[in-house]
Amino acid sequence: MSSLVARALALLLASGVGFLTAAQAAASATDTPAAELAPVADAATVLQRPIAPLEHGWAYRWGDSPLEPDGRPAWATGTGTGTGADQWIGIHFPSNPPGRDGREHVWYRVPLPPMDWRDPALFIFSVDILVEVYLDGERLYHFGDFDAEGHGAFVGWPWHLISLPRDAGGKTLYFRIFSDYKDIGLWGDILLGERIELVERVLAQSLERLVTGGFSLLIAVLALVLAPLERSRHGFGAIALFAAASSAMLFSSAPASTLMLNRPLLWEFVGAGGYYLIPVAIAWLLEQWLRPARSSLLVLVRWVHIAYFIGALGLAWLGWVSLANTYPLFDALFTITLVAMMVPALRLAQAGTLEQKLILSAVALLDILLLLDLAVAHSLLPWTEIPLAWGVLAFSLVIVIISVRHFAATQRELARLNASLESQVTARTSELERMVEREGARAQLLEIENRKSAELDALIMQLQGCQRLSASEAVLADALPGLCDPLSGTFYLRTAGRHIGQGTSWGPRAPDLDESLTATTMRQESEAQSVDIDASASSQVWPFRLHYEHPQLGDTDLGLLLIRSPMDSRSSSTAEDIDFWWRVLGRSVERINLTLSLLALQDGLRVLSYEDGLTGLKNRRFLDEMLVREIAVAQRQSSPLSLLICDVDHFKRFNDTHGHAAGDEALKQVAVRLRQVFRDTDLICRYGGEEFVLLLPSAESAPARERGETLRAQVASEPILYEGQPLAPVTVSIGIASYPDPVSDPKDLMARADEALYRAKESGRNRIELAT
Numbered sequence: 001m002s003s004l005v006a007r008a009l010a011l012l013l014a015s016g017v018g019f020l021t022a023a024q025a026a027a028s029a030t031d032t033p034a035a036e037l038a039p040v041a042d043a044a045t046v047l048q049r050p051i052a053p054l055e056h057g058w059a060y061r062w063g064d065s066p067l068e069p070d071g072r073p074a075w076a077t078g079t080g081t082g083t084g085a086d087q088w089i090g091i092h093f094p095s096n097p098p099g100r101d102g103r104e105h106v107w108y109r110v111p112l113p114p115m116d117w118r119d120p121a122l123f124i125f126s127v128d129i130l131v132e133v134y135l136d137g138e139r140l141y142h143f144g145d146f147d148a149e150g151h152g153a154f155v156g157w158p159w160h161l162i163s164l165p166r167d168a169g170g171k172t173l174y175f176r177i178f179s180d181y182k183d184i185g186l187w188g189d190i191l192l193g194e195r196i197e198l199v200e201r202v203l204a205q206s207l208e209r210l211v212t213g214g215f216s217l218l219i220a221v222l223a224l225v226l227a228p229l230e231r232s233r234h235g236f237g238a239i240a241l242f243a244a245a246s247s248a249m250l251f252s253s254a255p256a257s258t259l260m261l262n263r264p265l266l267w268e269f270v271g272a273g274g275y276y277l278i279p280v281a282i283a284w285l286l287e288q289w290l291r292p293a294r295s296s297l298l299v300l301v302r303w304v305h306i307a308y309f310i311g312a313l314g315l316a317w318l319g320w321v322s323l324a325n326t327y328p329l330f331d332a333l334f335t336i337t338l339v340a341m342m343v344p345a346l347r348l349a350q351a352g353t354l355e356q357k358l359i360l361s362a363v364a365l366l367d368i369l370l371l372l373d374l375a376v377a378h379s380l381l382p383w384t385e386i387p388l389a390w391g392v393l394a395f396s397l398v399i400v401i402i403s404v405r406h407f408a409a410t411q412r413e414l415a416r417l418n419a420s421l422e423s424q425v426t427a428r429t430s431e432l433e434r435m436v437e438r439e440g441a442r443a444q445l446l447e448i449e450n451r452k453s454a455e456l457d458a459l460i461m462q463l464q465g466c467q468r469l470s471a472s473e474a475v476l477a478d479a480l481p482g483l484c485d486p487l488s489g490t491f492y493l494r495t496a497g498r499h500i501g502q503g504t505s506w507g508p509r510a511p512d513l514d515e516s517l518t519a520t521t522m523r524q525e526s527e528a529q530s531v532d533i534d535a536s537a538s539s540q541v542w543p544f545r546l547h548y549e550h551p552q553l554g555d556t557d558l559g560l561l562l563i564r565s566p567m568d569s570r571s572s573s574t575a576e577d578i579d580f581w582w583r584v585l586g587r588s589v590e591r592i593n594l595t596l597s598l599l600a601l602q603d604g605l606r607v608l609s610y611e612d613g614l615t616g617l618k619n620r621r622f623l624d625e626m627l628v629r630e631i632a633v634a635q636r637q638s639s640p641l642s643l644l645i646c647d648v649d650h651f652k653r654f655n656d657t658h659g660h661a662a663g664d665e666a667l668k669q670v671a672v673r674l675r676q677v678f679r680d681t682d683l684i685c686r687y688g689g690e691e692f693v694l695l696l697p698s699a700e701s702a703p704a705r706e707r708g709e710t711l712r713a714q715v716a717s718e719p720i721l722y723e724g725q726p727l728a729p730v731t732v733s734i735g736i737a738s739y740p741d742p743v744s745d746p747k748d749l750m751a752r753a754d755e756a757l758y759r760a761k762e763s764g765r766n767r768i769e770l771a772t
Contacts, residue, residue, distance in 0.1 A: 051193035051201065054122065057111045059088040060097045060185075064105040064150045065176065068137075075107050076134035076174040094175065095128075095185035105150055106184055108175040113192070115169035119688040121195040122173075123202075124160040125188025129324055132176040133162055140164070150178055154322040156264025159255050161198060165652075181324045195688075196620060206256030212390075213250030220244035238288065242281035242363070248274025260551070268323055269313060276309040276330060278370065279337055282363055286341055301337045308333065338367055362398040445580050455483050456588050460595050469548070469599040473558070476546070476592070480561065481506035483588060487581065489563040503562075511541040511562040540565055542582065544589045548596035551604035558596060561589065612686040614664055615671035623685040623693055630683070630697055631746040634739055641697060642704035642738040643749040645757045646674075646711070648690035649731045649765040662722045666730050669720055677711045693750075701738035701770060708734045708768050716766060731766035733757060743771055 065075035091097055094108040122133075130144035130152045141162040144152045177185055191198065223240035251257055252271030258264060283302035308330060316323035342364070369390070421435075428435070459479045466472050473493055480491050481504070488507025503512070544561040563585060566577050610622040618626075627643075634641040648654075648670060655663040667690060674684045674692060683695040696704050712732055719726035735757025739746040752771035760769040 050197050051123075051191050052113075054110060054112075054190045054192050058091050058094050058108060059110070060091050060094065060106055060108050061087050061089065062097070062099070062103050062106055065107060072137045073134065073174075073176065075109075076176070077137035078172070093186075094190075095187060096183055097185070100184065104178055104180050104184070106177045106179075108177065108185065109172050110175075111172050112164070112168050112170065115164070115166070115192065117192075117194050118166070118691075119195045120164040120166060120168065120192065121198055122160075122162040122164055123189065123191040123193070123198045124162070124186055125190070126157045127160065127177065127186055128179045128181050128183040129154050129157075130178045131160070134174040134176070135165070135168060135171060144178075146176075146178065150176075151180075152178055153319070154181070154265075154324045156266075156268045157324075158258050158264035158267075159202065161195065161202075163195065164192075180322065182328055202255040202259075206254040209250040209254035210256065213247045213254070216243045216250065217247040220247060238281050238284035239359070241277060241284065245274040245277040245281055249278075265323070269317070272316075272323060272326065273309065273313060275370075276305065276312065278367075279305045279334055279341070280309065282338075282341055282367070285359070285363070298341065301341060304333070305337065335371070338371070342367075358398045358401065362394045365394050442576075445576070449580070449584055452483065452584055452588070455479075456591060459483060460591060463592070463595045463599065466599060469596065469603045472596060472599060476559070477504045480504075484561075484563055484585065487563050487566065489561060491559060491561050493559045494557050507564070509564060511564050513562075538567070538578075540567065542585065544585060546589065546596065547593055548600045550600050556600070615668055615686050617671050617674070617692070618683065618685045620685060620687050620693075623683065623687065623695070626683055627695060627750070630695055631749075633697070634746050638740075639698050640700040640739060640741075641695070641746055641749070642699040642701060642736060643753045644694040644696070644704060644708055645687070645735045645750075645753045646670075646692040646694065646708075646732050647734075647757055647761070649733055649761075651690035651730070654730060658722065658727055662720070662727060665722045666720045666727075669718075670715060670730070670732070673711055673714050673718075677707055677714065699738075701736065701741065704736050704738055705768060705770060708736055712766065712768060733760040733765045734768045735760055735771070736768060737771035 061075070065073035068074050068077060088109065089097070091108075094110070097106060127143065130146060131142065132139055132146065133141040141160070143158075143160060144155045146152050175186070179185075191201075220240045220243035223236045223243065226236055248270050252267040252274065257267050261267070280302050283298045283305070287298040287302065312321075312323075312326040312330065315321045316326060421439075459475070462475045462479065463472050466475060477491060477493070480489070484506075486507070488505075488510045490503040490505040490510045490512060492503040492513070505512075542563040542565050544563065545557065546559045546561060547555055547557045550556045563581075566581055610618055612619045630641060633639070648666070651663065651666075654666060667686075670692070671684075671686070674694070678684060678694060678696070681697060682699075683697075685693045685695075687693040696707070699707075712734060716729055716731045719729050721727075735753045735755065737743050737749045737752035737756060739749060743749055743752050756769040756771045760767050763769065
């Protein structure tokens with residue numbers, strides 16, 4: 001590989017590997033008689049941990065429930081025909097009960113332990129394959145659509161996060177399951193905890209796979225780019241296919257993928273496609289290395305798996321077969337063909353090159369992990385999460401190592417050529433002057449390149465030190481003139497309206513937009529007008545686009561860099577000078593854009609960490625951090641501090657009447673009122689569910705009550721607009737606590753405000769109560 005590829009891979013390795021976290025594992029269990037079931041865990045035991053497994057008290061019964069006269073499943077109400085307790089059979093874990101005999105419906109139930117979470121939720125790793133969840137006879141949650149016969153189509157294997165009422169502790173939760181797959185029931189972890197903590201756990205478990213998958217995808221792209229340039233183009237193509245397939249598996253299996261794109265079935269197709277192409281890539285690699293020996297067997301394996309890939313995904317896409325049911329047959333085929341491929345591959349372990357051995361070892365490691373994952377999926381091993389990301393990372397590291405070795409070999413070859421040129425100087429006097437001039441110019445360019453590389457490294461370090469993406473604009477405006485010197489240039493920033501703002505210029509005859517651009521607006525996602533930034537080294541003005549990949553918005557412009565080329569600014573410039581500067585500036589912009597993308601990703605993760613996704617307000621985690629700081633400031637400066645807890649009255653009744661989507665819209669409109677009534681310096685947070693907390697620095701009890709009354713009146717007087725139709729207004733109850741009067745210790749503000757809110761609720765709601 002070229003030195004450019006080696007440097008790019010090394011940079012990505014340094015940026016990505018540090019973020020990887022260890023994969024989490026959870027053990028599965030087998031069926032046990034009802035007499036052996038352990039009692040429900042003690043409440044204190046559950047509350048000692050933020051997240052607790054739901055392990056005890058599970059029972060099952062085969063078949064589907066009859067319906068009560070009101071349409072509710074009889075088995076979910078605990079009453080009605082055929083609901084005798086003797087028909088429920090105890091089971092240690094709600095998966096694959098004995099005696100299935102072709103049945104496709106099963107019910108599970110489990111008593112919930114006592115809970116004291118503010119926003120309790122149930123996390124389920126996976127379900128085979130459709131599920132409905134009931135509490136008190138009412139459906140809490142469903143995944144997939146059941147028809148009149150209780151059947152439904154496969155729609156993916158995502159994780160599930162089920163909101164529970166705060167009073168659900170001690171009640172029984174019922175699960176209605178349909179599966180025409182080989183497994184039936186729940187799978188993997190079943191956890192209780194605070195919703196926000198469960199979501200944070202999902203994000204933490206996904207980071208490893210997302211980073212490793214992105215790394216592997218970059219390697220696939222680089223291999224595809226290099227394939228036409230190398231003699232062994234088929235080998236590069238096989239490496240690209242293997243890396244891309246591995247990346248697809250990792251992205252689809254990362255739980256956070258459904259947060260970015262909530263299309264579980266689409267992710268299943270992506271993951272299945274990557275999984276089914278793994279043996280194709282392995283056979284293709286071995287085919288290049290073992291040619292002509294054994295190549296016929298490998299060609300047969302490759303085409304068999306290509307046919308299976310096309311047939312399985314095609315039939316599943318057309319709806320003729322369930323995608324879930326294509327896995328067992330492939331697993332059997334994959335196991336057989338993998339053994340068939342690894343037997344001839346043993347030759348490479350002895351006679352192959354070092355690079356072939358390294359790649360083969362990495363592929364073998366991933367194959368072992370895939371087989372272990374396959375064994376877990378077929379219940380041959382207890383359930384645990386197999387760290388497939390580490391197998392993909394090993395393959396990526398091998399590619400990086402090979403790239404570095406190629407780069408080192410290239411450098412050694414250059415050094416040898418330089419020594420050979422020096423030995424021929426005395427023998428070629430007639431060419432001495434031209435050679436000295438040429439070598440002098442090359443040395444000068446190399447010195448400039450080294451200096452520019454050091455300046456670029458310093459700029460990259462400055463960008464990486466920025467806390468926000470927006471801070472990079474000032475850094476670039478200060479550093480770009482020195483980085484581009486001695487070439488003249490102008491740097492334009494994108495404004496909020498996606499227009500080109502005032503430019504920063506340097507050098508004589510700094511270029512402007514009128515010289516090279518066809519419009520005066522930056523490229524926009526949805527508009528026809530765009531900046532024409534196509535150029536070549538022969539252009540008089542070089543436009544370079546500074547942009548980044550935003551986690552939600554995709555490719556986003558930051559600014560535009562215009563450079564006057566050496567051909568237009570210095571008459572003595574040669575073609576080599578022009579190509580040199582074109583290459584150096586192009587590489588610099590690529591590294592800057594990569595760093596900007598990393599900053600954009602960090603900004604996106606920071607927003608996910610501190611912002612409520614529904615209302616756009618700050619979340620409870622942010623409040624917990626800021627409350628400590630504001631209390632310390634109030635104590636140190638002896639300044640007042642007020643805290644308000646605002647709760648939407650009868651919100652559950654509103655949801656039951658109008659639906660959860662209307663309830664979400666009501667919460668959004670309450671959040672709008674909060675922003676309108678309170679100051680920019682006030683901290684407004686969604687504390688959980690329908691509850692909001694407001695922290696008012698330097699505000700005493702009277703102004704806090706005045707603002708609270710304004711909020712209460714506005715919310716109660718304005719209807720809720722949902723899908724263009726006005727619904728009845730909601731009301732809010734507010735509890736207020738102020739420091740230093742009447743609360744002498746600011747650390748008690750939250751508890752005293754909560755007591756005041758309770759009094760407001762008890763006193764009839766739609767009112768304000770002050771802490772006494």
